[in-house]
Amino acid sequence: MNNLSLIKCKSCGTFNRNLDHCSNCGELINPTLIRKLSIEKRKKKIKDQLKEEQVTTENSFLYKLQNHRFWLVRVFAAVLHSVWVIIMAIGSFLAWLAAMISA
Incomplete structure (x- = not known):
């Protein structure tokens, strides 16, 4: 008993037996x-998107300040980032508090 598989080519309609490519038009027909x-295409697309996001992050103003060559600019960037984090934490707490009061 042979494991024969008949696969119909989607582009030309030719039936093929145990082939990866269509014998008539050369189209790939092996489902695996x-x-x-x-x-592989999806992985490459995700990898390209991650690369693009990394480039965007590296071009941001805060990233450039944090990696500046002068130490005074780096300290200023660290203070600026800390203040931003504190303001976001207070804002998040106030939003949570408003949601709890209204519920």
């Missing part, structure tokens, strides 16, 4: 290989 290619 199609799935692998799809996964």
Whole structure:
């Protein structure tokens, strides 16, 4: 008993037996290989998006200040970042408090 699989090509309609590519048009018809290619494309797309986000982060004003060559600018950036974090924490607490009071 042979494991013969008949696969119909989606582009030309030719039936093929145990082939990865269509014998008529050359289109990829093996579902396993199609799935692998799809996964590789998605991984590459995610990797490119992460690279783009990293470049955007590195171009931000605060990042440039934190990695400046002068120590005084780096200290100013650290103080600025700390103040921003404290203000966000107070704002978050006030939002939570307003939600608890209204509920």
